Amino acid sequence: xxxxxxxxxxxxxxxxxxxxxxxxxxxxxxxxxxxxxxxxxxxxxxxxxxxxxxxxxxxxxxxxxxxxxxxxxxxxxxxxxxxxxxxxxxxxxxxxxxxxxxxxxxxxxxxxxxxxxxxxxxxxxxxxxxxxxxxxxxxxxxxxxxxxxxxxxxxxxxxxxxxxxxxxxxxxxxxxxxxxxxxxxxxxxxxxxxxxxxxxxxxxxxxxxxxxxxxxxxxxxxxxxxxxxxxxxxxxxxxxxxxxxxxxxxxxxxxxxxxxxxxxxxxxxxxxxxxxxxxxxxxxxxxxxxxxxxxxxxxxxxxxxxxxxxxxxxxxxxxxxxxxxxxxxxxxxxxxxxxxxxxxxxxxxxxxxxxxxxxxxxxxxxxxxxxxxxxxxxxxxxxxxxxxxxxxxxxxxxxxxxxxxxxxxxxxxxxxxxxxxxxxxxxxxxxxxxxxxxxxxxxxxxxxxxxxxxxxxxxxxxxxx
Ligand SMILES: Cc1cc2nc3c(=O)[nH]c(=O)nc-3n(C[C@H](O)[C@H](O)[C@H](O)COP(=O)(O)OP(=O)(O)OC[C@H]3O[C@@H](n4cnc5c(N)ncnc54)[C@H](O)[C@@H]3O)c2cc1C
Numbered sequence: 001x002x003x004x005x006x007x008x009x010x011x012x013x014x015x016x017x018x019x020x021x022x023x024x025x026x027x028x029x030x031x032x033x034x035x036x037x038x039x040x041x042x043x044x045x046x047x048x049x050x051x052x053x054x055x056x057x058x059x060x061x062x063x064x065x066x067x068x069x070x071x072x073x074x075x076x077x078x079x080x081x082x083x084x085x086x087x088x089x090x091x092x093x094x095x096x097x098x099x100x101x102x103x104x105x106x107x108x109x110x111x112x113x114x115x116x117x118x119x120x121x122x123x124x125x126x127x128x129x130x131x132x133x134x135x136x137x138x139x140x141x142x143x144x145x146x147x148x149x150x151x152x153x154x155x156x157x158x159x160x161x162x163x164x165x166x167x168x169x170x171x172x173x174x175x176x177x178x179x180x181x182x183x184x185x186x187x188x189x190x191x192x193x194x195x196x197x198x199x200x201x202x203x204x205x206x207x208x209x210x211x212x213x214x215x216x217x218x219x220x221x222x223x224x225x226x227x228x229x230x231x232x233x234x235x236x237x238x239x240x241x242x243x244x245x246x247x248x249x250x251x252x253x254x255x256x257x258x259x260x261x262x263x264x265x266x267x268x269x270x271x272x273x274x275x276x277x278x279x280x281x282x283x284x285x286x287x288x289x290x291x292x293x294x295x296x297x298x299x300x301x302x303x304x305x306x307x308x309x310x311x312x313x314x315x316x317x318x319x320x321x322x323x324x325x326x327x328x329x330x331x332x333x334x335x336x337x338x339x340x341x342x343x344x345x346x347x348x349x350x351x352x353x354x355x356x357x358x359x360x361x362x363x364x365x366x367x368x369x370x371x372x373x374x375x376x377x378x379x380x381x382x383x384x385x386x387x388x389x390x391x392x393x394x395x396x397x398x399x400x401x402x403x404x405x406x407x408x409x410x411x412x413x414x415x416x417x418x419x420x421x422x423x424x425x426x427x428x429x430x431x432x433x434x435x436x437x438x439x440x441x442x443x444x445x446x447x448x449x450x451x452x453x454x455x456x457x458x459x460x461x462x463x464x465x
Contacts, residue, residue, distance in 0.1 A: 010036040010102035012179065014095060016088075017043045017081075018114065020107045020134055020247035021066040022207045023073050024172040027134040032105035038177050040099055041074055043067055044092070045085040045188050056362040057195045058331035060188075062205040066246050068187050069206025077176040082184040085192070089121050096127055099182055103127050107134035107247075110277045111369040112284045135244075136274045137166050137251055140281035143274070150282040151275070152291075154385045158271040162264075169253035202331045202365060203242065210248035213239055214257070222261040229265070232322075232334035233407035238266070239332070241366035244273065276374035279384045286373055290382035295389075298382075298459050300352040309442050310345055311359060313413070316433065316441035318424045319399045320344050322412040329412070331365035337408075340398045342379035347392045348448040350455065353380035381456070389456040392449050400425045413438070 013036035015029045021043075023029065032039045048055045071081040084091045092104060108131045109115050122129045133139040143161050144150055151157035190197050203209065217238035221228075228236025238258075243249035251270065258266055283291060290296045309315050313324035323337035333341065338360075345356045357376040361367045377383025381391075403409055406421030415438040416424070423434055433440040 012036060012038045012040065012099060012101045013103040013105055014040045014042050014092065014099070014101045016092060016104060016106040017041065017070070018106065018109060018247075019245065021070050022210070022248050022250065023070075023077075024207065024211075025169040025250035025253055026107070026247075027132040028105045028107040028130070029173070030170060031130060031132060032103075033173060033176070035105075036103065038179050039105075040082055040095070040101060040178055040182055041070075041079065041176075042082045042084065042092075042095065043070070044088045045083060045185070045192060047086055048193060054361060054367070055193050055195070056331075056364075056367075057190060057198060058200050058202050058363060059365055059367060060190055060193055060195055061197065061200075062202060062242060062331065062365045063246070064188050064190065064192075065205030065209075066207075066248055069208055069248075071187055073207060074176065074178075077173065079176040079178040080180070080182070080184065082182050083187060085185055085188075088117050089124055092121060093124060093126075095182075096125070099179065101127060104129045105132070106130070107132050110135050110140070111280060112287070113369075135247065135251065136277055137161075137255055137270065138164060138274060140278045143278065150278055152279075152384050154272065154275050157275050157278075158268050161271045161274060162267065166255055167252055169250050169256050200331065201329055203239070205242070205246065205248065205365075207248045210240070210243035213243065214249055214254065218257055218261060222258050222263055222266050225261075225263040225266045230336045230402055232337050233403060233405075233411065237335065241368075242332075245366045245368050272374075273368075273371055275384075276370040279374060280370040283384075286377065286383070287369070290380075291377055291384045292382050292386065294460060294463060295380075295382040295456075299455065301350040303351055303355055306349050306442055307345075307351055307355065309439070310341075310349060310351075314439050315344070315443075316439040317344065317395045317445075318406070318409040318413055318416055318434065319395050319403060322403075322409045325412040327360070327363050331363060333360075333364070334408070336398075336402050338375060339379055340393055340395055342376055343387075343393045344395055346380040347452045348395075348443050348445060350448070350452065353377060353382065390453060392452060394445055394449075396424075396426050396445065 013032050015032040020026050074081045104125060104127060109118065118131060138161060143157060217240055221235060221238050224236065228234045240249060240254065244251055255270060280286060313321040313328065315321055320341050323333050323341040327333040342356055345351050346353050353376040357372055360372055374383060378386045381387055381389035406424045409424055410417050415435045419435050427441050428434055431440055
């Protein structure tokens with residue numbers, strides 16, 4: 001119970017859910033409960049339409065499931081999740097007026113769009129707004145170089161990040177007091193955004209499903225991580241990225257439990273996530289521009305048929321097509337394959353990484369502005385601590401290393417199910433396809449590699465001139 005004599009306690013407050021769709025170890029929700037007699041749990045649906053960059057069908061389906069699970073968890077505590085829709089600040093101000101709430105609590109966003117909304121809310125709100133760092137183990141300005149400037153390179157960042165003391169995870173509320181007379185919209189469905197359901201195989205959304213995945217990850221995926229994480233046909237990674245993105249899992253709880261699995265490599269992956277959070281925060285220009293100024297203004301080709309072939313998994317390169325089809329059908333793509341697919345778009349098709357970034361954003365359940373931008377700029381060779389431009393992955397050689405039996409390829413490209421996997425390791429004779437109904441390769445990797453090297457070299461020379 002809050003101390004009512006304190007000027008910092010309230011009879012009624014709002015907790016605004018955004019990317020923290022859970023009850024367990026939710027920093028702002030806990031604070032709201034500690035400081036107010038009654039808390040209104042609120043989610044505001046966007047009124048974006050179906051063609052908005054961040055309103056892909058698979059992603060919104062996952063969000064609907066997360067909200068339905070959250071609502072059920074509140075119902076279990078005798079409380080109701082309130083759903084509203086529209087421009088967030090106006091909706092919040094309306095609810096403050098209607099409900100007499102005396103404060104707003106929220107967990108900070110990690111991207112500049114969410115942060116701009118928080119700033120506007122703080123400026124316009126007639127009641128105090130309390131924001132908390134929750135999405136990361138360390139805030140974006142907590143891990144800085146000795147001279148107080150942000151890191152631009154991952155390894156020194158991770159060396160500093162890893163030994164820092166991490167906050168402990170807390171449990172879930174055992175009870176929840178909220179007013180009973182606040183009107184709410186029904187839980188959303190895909191129709192809310194004018195979207196139609198397809199037959200995709202997405203993971204189920206919500207805190208319960210996330211906890212089941214956590215249990216599985218802790219039972220073997222994370223302990224075997226170092227040996228299996230690069231093999232896309234194996235369940236060798238944690239598959240928790242969408243839960244970290246939507247906050248159906250607390251990163252503190254994950255870190256605390258994963259520490260006992262014996263893979264420092266796994267903990268370092270969580271540091272990549274926070275490395276990109278801080279890059280986006282300190283260098284927000286990366287959303288528009290290449291992080292490495294040397295590569296700004298590179299001459300990309302105009303997207304045409306080859307881009308369509310890439311987007312539909314019809315390039316004639318089995319590993320690329322398997323990756324894209326995994327994404328289209330499941331809203332996920334294995335990390336190793338994300339790198340191969342992204343490098344193919346930028347280095348074999350010479351297309352702008354921003355096109356790939358947008359496409360991923362529309363289809364990934366874990367689509368995260370910072371990591372997606374970081375991953376794309378890494379693959380294009382333009383980003384913070386990126387792959388150097390001359391290290392161009394060969395899709396055939398990558399297949400030999402990471403899917404030599406073609407198990408991953410056959411799973412996602414059914415036309416190739418009966419084909420000898422040795423044929424996935426080198427291009428077929430010119431003009432020939434690997435199977436009926438499957439295209440022949442749309443480019444020659446060797447030729448395109450040379451072209452990329454020439455483009456980057458010339459660009460650097462022109463800049464130096
Ligand atoms: C082009 C490209 C785009 C990407 N876009 C995204 C994105 O939108 N959202 C996203 O969460 N990740 C993105 N990644 C990073 C990575 O591919 C995914 O985090 C990973 O595949 C998720 O699967 P997992 O949960 O099984 O990961 P695990 O291997 O189990 O890793 C554990 C966690 O660490 C984090 N992580 C791991 N690798 C990275 C990385 N390279 N960068 C940032 N965080 C990482 C994730 O939160 C992940 O859940 C991208 C990578 C590339 C190359």
